[in-house]
């Protein structure tokens with residue numbers, strides 16, 4: 389009997405079959421690819437209205453990464469970019485170009501950004517923007533379809549395991565200030581009592597031979613550690629975390645970051661007033677990116693056994709949300725409703741929800757809490773850029789996100805409900 393088992397084990401090893409996959413389960417394939425998208429020319433930078441000049445240099449490179457999953461011909465593609473997001477209507481032409489080249493169904497494409505405020509402003513508006521930015525964005529439209537196509541060409545048998553960690557890198561930024569006249573206001577600062585989502589969700593993707601293929605992680609923080617005085621290009625906290633992970637895991641593994649629901653979450657430290665590199669001092673974005681990256685690696689190394697991933701399902705819905713009048717002085721048109729893109733996917737026991745805008749952390753936590761999946765990745769700045777979405781209770785307090793959102797207090801609850809409806813449609817109760 390013992391000999392039989394030994395023979396079977398040897399056969400399994402010879403065939404290169406991953407023992408943890410259930411017999412008969414459809415084979416999961418994963419393909420990855422990575423390209424440099426660092427601007428070659430000085431560009432207008434995005435994220436702070438006060439910053440008017442062009443970038444003056446590069447601190448660390450910007451990258452676009454593609455992860456494509458396939459089971460029985462069904463595909464699911466994540467394209468993560470070290471950019472601020474796809475404002476000014478740039479998500480659609482990028483998505484269309486990727487879909488035209490690859491044949492991916494629209495619902496199977498999650499095109500997202502890590503929201504670095506130390507990167508270029510993507511734009512196709514030649515009248516209002518610098519020519520270098522338009523050239524840069526047209527370059528993305530040329531490059532990203534090839535990136536996804538090459539991930540599809542590289543599809544290979546792989547296993548997926550999931551791990552959960554925790555990180556203190558993100559801090560609630562809605563700080564209550566009370567002045568000498570006892571007048572209160574919410575300012576962009578640090579609020580240790582405000583909610584934060586500390587969860588670091590990690591997908592570990594290994595090749596058939598057990599070598600690393602990719603890591604994907606989801607964490608809720610702005611990538612704004614370099615602050616508004618910075619004119620050098622960087623992926624900031626999330627981009628630096630990706631680079632740390634790729635360096636440590638080596639073997640060419642791709643590390644892709646998703647920005648979780650972080651509309652009101654900033655990195656714990658922000659550089660003020662300059663990029664301090666004096667001996668003995670670790671610059672804040674490097675410090676925080678390393679802290680987050682090492683947590684991802686820690687989770688990656690202790691992640692559980694690979695799961696049996698037997699299905700991919702996807703859904704995409706464009707809903708209409710109630711809009712409030714634009715802020716005074718804004719050139720935006722007054723409308724009653726604005727579109728909002730929600731993308732959902734299932735990869736085995738994992739749920740993914742892509743939100744086309746900047747979402748406050750309470751909204752992401754509500755989606756995770758109501759999700760039917762074991763783990764739910766909330767991916768913001770995904771397939772659209774509708775701006776801030778804030779939960780109703782914060783409208784009483786005011787503050788930057790509430791003042792600048794285009795949506796009424798009712799909108800967030802609608803997004804939570806629609807997201808949960810989509811997730812439940814991909815994993816009905818009892819399945």
Ligand SMILES: [Zn+2]
Pocket residue numbers: 503610651746
């Ligand atoms: Zn932001």
